[in-house]
Amino acid sequence: MSLTAIDSQITAPLLTDPATAALFQDAAVIHSMLEVEGALALAEADCGLIPEEAGTAIWAASAKTTIEPAALAAGTTKDGVPVPALVAALRKAVGDPHGQFVHWGATSQDIADTGLVLRLRKALDLHEAGLRKLASSLAGLAEAHRQTPLAARTRMQQATPTSFGLKAAVWLCAVLRHLDRLPAIRERLLVLSFGGASGNLAALGGKAMDVEAALARRLKLASATAPWHTVRDSLIDYANWLALVTGTLGKIGTDIILLAQNEVAEVRPGSGGGSSTMPNKVNPVAAELLVALARQNATLISSMHQASLQDHERSGAAWTLEWLTLPQMVIGTGAALAHGAAMISELTVNADQMRANIDASNGLLLAEAASFALAEQMPRPEAQALVKEACKTAVSEKRHLFDVLSETTGTSVDWEALKDPARHMGASDAMIDRVLESYQHFKG
Structure with a gap:
């Protein structure tokens, strides 16, 4: 059992x-x-x-x-x-x-703690390899889709066009920060525990x-530098890193789940999983696991901080709490990295559907761009008010926002040219370049 x-x-x-x-x-x-x-x-x-x-x-x-x-x-x-x-x-x-x-x-803690450190050294190697594999796949996505328009979503609502490549680059940037933290984690964690009975090696x-x-x-x-039998900040620092890693993977998983919904259908995360009763279902199992494992580590990290409250030179209770907590965090992180790397490497991006979802808004995603285009010919508050009224008309009459603005503003704005969402992805390209330059540092 x-x-x-x-x-x-x-x-x-x-x-x-x-x-x-x-x-x-x-x-x-x-x-x-x-x-x-x-x-x-x-x-x-x-x-x-x-x-x-x-x-x-x-x-x-x-x-x-x-x-x-x-x-x-x-x-x-x-x-x-x-x-x-x-x-x-x-x-x-x-x-x-x-x-x-x-x-x-x-003393017993010398042997148990040092044995743990030896095993965590191997875990760090495994997790670093997983992060590097994930980073490679994300870098490929960022490069391949730097010119792929995507509807950005803020507060679960469509906002403005962005680049799917930038979205991948944002994910990658967090992964690179976790790799950047690793040397300091190793330096503080991979330390001998050896103090004898009370920490002073008197014997x-x-x-x-x-x-x-x-x-x-x-x-x-x-x-x-000094015994760490009951001062566990380096171990907790490592546990915090585990929670950060799985938190990033959980963020990626959340985005993939939302992008893979039938009504959105902008990505497909591999083959997915089936239902026992609905043949039509393809569930985003890997992405769901990333969210679940992130939530587990976010919960368990509080236990690790509770374990920092240790009495005098040895604490049986706090030490035991670590045994109950840290292995789950390390193993969960390993699972999340394995699932995350596999999911991203198998991810199918539906650029046509991304464009279709932008077009389906009838130009509402381009409202900000419209207000700035008009602001070149009138005060911006006036431009914003005109666009806001035009948005209402576009929704009620089911017409493209720029067609409404073309009829109502009487300006020389080239509304047809502005309908292309690729013109409204801002500095995405430059931002992707910066992230990929950072990636080259870790790749090398």
Whole structure:
């Protein structure tokens, strides 16, 4: 029986990305903690704190020992953390006389937190690759459709013509900002957690800082300036980034859902999904998932901020809250990136329908352009008033706004030429150029 949708054999393929989800499976969690224990033994042997033979034996055992998750269950239930049971199992695997040196001077949180960081490093690599794949598809859309007129919508109503290429470029610009944030996220997140019982490595005596540096080198992590057992801002900063990424994907998904409605039909997001009873339905499943996963992360991020309220030098309650929250956020982000990249790469753009929807407004989308054209020959307030009255007439008589204005204003404006929506896309082209220039920086 599955307790959550991301664990279910039925829904997990829909709601997770296998590569990201694998990082939070029990086997991966255990492997990462054993990796830290093995590296710790070698670091302590490097510094002469434990015998060299002990370091080698512990490292070898940590690399080849398999600990079944069920073997840690009872200990985790008793201790509230799996590390004591894992240490006991590793000591048994190492045997005498070297087993006594396993976990020398460390505390459970050192092992669990550092193991988490090692797995999050892999998650960051996966998510960066997903963002880059998505960026490539969006850049292609922006370039291909820079001259494709589209009805912009503000407050769910048609506004003025814009370029579909610019819409894609706006999506791309947010994706590039997430990539731009990544180096700082990595710098703050990929940091060793190593403080011992109370954060001061007292058990390691005068060699504490040397061991810390050696362990950081072996794991290819930065050393922390000070222990972060109960100061979790870097982890929460990362979680915020996850919520930002899925928020952008949710925005894209929302736009695609609206553009794909039957009455709009300006895009088609891949093959879509079917209905159990209506053969005509093609549901935008991928786009809907992006919205759902964005909302999930927007909700879960509050739990991560709640987990920042930690007491003194160790907090079992806040730490446990992270376990309940962060994996879902990371896995959800992986799923959103996979679905988003696939959806955009398969997106069909119906430029003819975009133009038809603009034309169906009978020129109302061009009302702003009309008022500025008239403002060249009269005060703008007067021009706006004329256009507003003409809009009413165009709606009531079902005529094109510019035909009404041509009859009522008596000006020399070339209304026929102004009917082309491509003339009213403003600085879209230049804006697309700027975004694509930024993209080249990340592409290179």
